[in-house]
Amino acid sequence: MSTTVNETMEIVYEKPKTLTESPTHYCPGCGHGVVHRVLMEVIDEMGIGEQTVGIAPVGCSVFAYNYMNVDMQGAAHGRASAVATGVRRVLPDKYVFSYQGDGDLAAIGTGETIHTVNRGENILMVFVNNGIYGMTGGQMAPTSLCGMVTSTTPYGRDASFIGHPLKITEMIAQLPGAYYVARHAVHTPAAVRKLKKAFKASFEFQKEKKGTCFIEVVTNCPSGWKKTPLEANEWMEKNMFPYYPLGDIKVPAAMK
Amino acid sequence: MSTIQHDEHPKLMKGNEALAEASLRAGLQAYFGYPITPQSEILEYLTEQAPKHKDVVILQAESEIASINMVYGAAGAGARTMTTSSSPGISLMQEGISYIAASELPCLIANVQRGGPGLGTIQPAQGDYFQATKGGGHGDYHLIVLAPSSVQEMADFVFEGFRLAEEYRMPAMILTDGALGQMMEKVCLPKYGSLPKKEANWTTTGKLESRERNFITSLHMESEKMELVNLHLQDKYRKLKQEVRCELINTKDADILLVAYGLSARICGKAMEIARGKGINVGVIRPITLYPFPYEIIASFADSMRMFLTVEMNAGQMVEDVRLAVNGKSSVYFKGRMGGMIPTPEEIILEIEALAEKQRTMGQSAGYL
Ligand SMILES: Cc1ncc(C[n+]2csc(CCOP(=O)(O)OP(=O)(O)O)c2C)c(N)n1
Secondary structure: OOOOOOOOOOOOOOOOOOEOOOOOOOOOOOOHHHHHHHHHHHHHHHOOHHHEEEEEOOOHHHHHHHHEOOEEEEOOOOOHHHHHHHHHHHOOOOEEEEEEEHHHHHHHOHHHHHHHHHOOOOOEEEEEEOOEEOOOOOEEOOOOOOOOOEOOEOOOOOHHHHOOOOOHHHHHHOOOOEEEEEEEEOOOHHHHHHHHHHHHHHHHHHHOOOOEEEEEEEOOOHHHHOOOHHHHHHHHHHHHHHHOOOEEEEOOHHHO | OOOOOEOOOOEEEEHHHHHHHHHHHOOOOEEEEOOOOOOHHHHHHHHHHHHHOOOOEEEEOOOHHHHHHHHHHHHHOOOOEEEEEOHHHHHHOHHHHHHHHHOOOOEEEEEEEEOOOOOOOOOEOOOOHHHHHHOOOOOOOOOEEEOOOOHHHHHHHHHHHHHHHHHHOOEEEEEEEHHHHHOEEEEOOEOOOOOOOOOOOOOOOOOOOOOOOOEEOOOOOOHHHHHHHHHHHHHHHHHHHHHOOEEEEOOOOOOEEEEOOHHHHHHHHHHHHHHHHOOOOEEEEEEOEEEOOOHHHHHOOOOOOOEEEEEEOOOOOHHHHHHHHHOOOOEEEEEEOOOOOOOOHHHHHHHHHHHHHHHHHHHHHHHHO
16 A cells, blocks of 8 residues: 555644644643643743743742743743742733642642732633642642652641641632633543633633632653653542542633 | 933932832833832832833832742843842842843842841842852852942943943842931932833734744753853853942042942942041042942052952942052952941041051051051
């Protein structure tokens, strides 16, 4: 059988133009790359790349600006939402997103997270919850599950000693400044489609200056969890999703 | 020094308020701050003026950590931006200041110092000299440090601070204290519009098709690259030396030179007058830029005939730089008060008289003591 290239073949899928050509540094199976892509796809489709400023955190996605072909600032560990506040306040008609891990957003940066949302800053906060400190080599995160073995909880997380995994997204939803709060995942094509819708809605709300949109993405960390990508996803579905259930947490009437 | 235009008619204002008003007149675009005595009037003044300045972002942050990181964001987005605090709050900002210096963002920070260490006292002090001039946060970096000694300079140095910060793309600090912040004095405020802003091409305002993306970062994983960044910063600090400023009062015939900045320099001025009345030839060297420090100017006075007396409201910080400048050519003495205590001219006179006595009895060799 011979193959011929059909010049008129229709392109059905391609790399968003707001993603650079940089080869990925993320580990095999890691969810960060997918979240990056979904975010950039939405920015492309909405045609807002020229009006968007992103804030990269300290964490595995510290190099987000190597992949995201939009103007970006790297923030100190935990301070992404304060930096985003500074940017959005002086550029009130642009789109601003922060992209943060669980250590960044829910441990060292908890104060900034709560107060940013409480002020209803018109930004999208993307919260990538992989239940562990990926970048520094797999230490316990505020979101690590009870019993979870990490390099700093070698006998499993003991809630009576170190506290319970923090459901910061549910906390955030209590704040009047939070306009739209949802929890998503990127482990299946269906999940990716849902996340995409959530990002799109968030940027639309931002345009209307409705307040903070906060989207958690529960994802994996095969390297940190010491699992193969497949095992990691299975473990995530079995253990993370029951504790961090996917779906809308606070939705504006307009979306219902 | 820029040529700022001033109002013809003076106003009676607190130092903190003059600084705040000057910032608006200097074209401030974003202010972020957190209350702390003795500088809260700055935040209070600006929030009060806010309705008249709808285009200026004036925001009370949840902490000094948040303030400085908001400043980082706003500066990166191209805004003329400022934060102010007092000693403990400035300590909290140090990580953020290091990021701002490393990312080469211009901004203005004012430290209305109070006595430390720890929670310390709300009374004026100069205990943050090391922190301000030697770096303060992690890594090899510096700030431009301006030390006002009057309410007039509290206002003027806002303009000078923004001008230098933008020209050299680095953070500038006004290092002042609770007394200068709280006291009322006559001030001719600088006029609106006398500090034009240059267009910058590195800001994150949205990547246009026509250009590459801009990203602001201080992360360079390869040591070779990080060393180049450091070399570039050091190069900038060398160029900054041309901005050294220092006030010299009665130095030509002086046998004893007082070296002091800010509030201590005012007190030294008074002590100098009294000493001259008593026939002792005293002069004052007042560093205005604490970084870059006027090493060469001070060195030019160093010889075996002269004595130096450094007066500070701390345990002896700037005196180390004076000693470096003098390099053993003269004796350098120190008089300091700490914890919010302010030295009186009389205390300084006692020191001056003791030094004059030494000079008289020891003759020409006195300088070697
Ligand atoms: C002030 C400060 N403290 C600690 C660190 C070290 N550090 C870098 S990333 C990180 C944790 C990152 O974890 P997370 O935010 O969950 O993101 P992930 O790497 O898992 O994507 C830590 C502790 C730092 N860079 N700065």
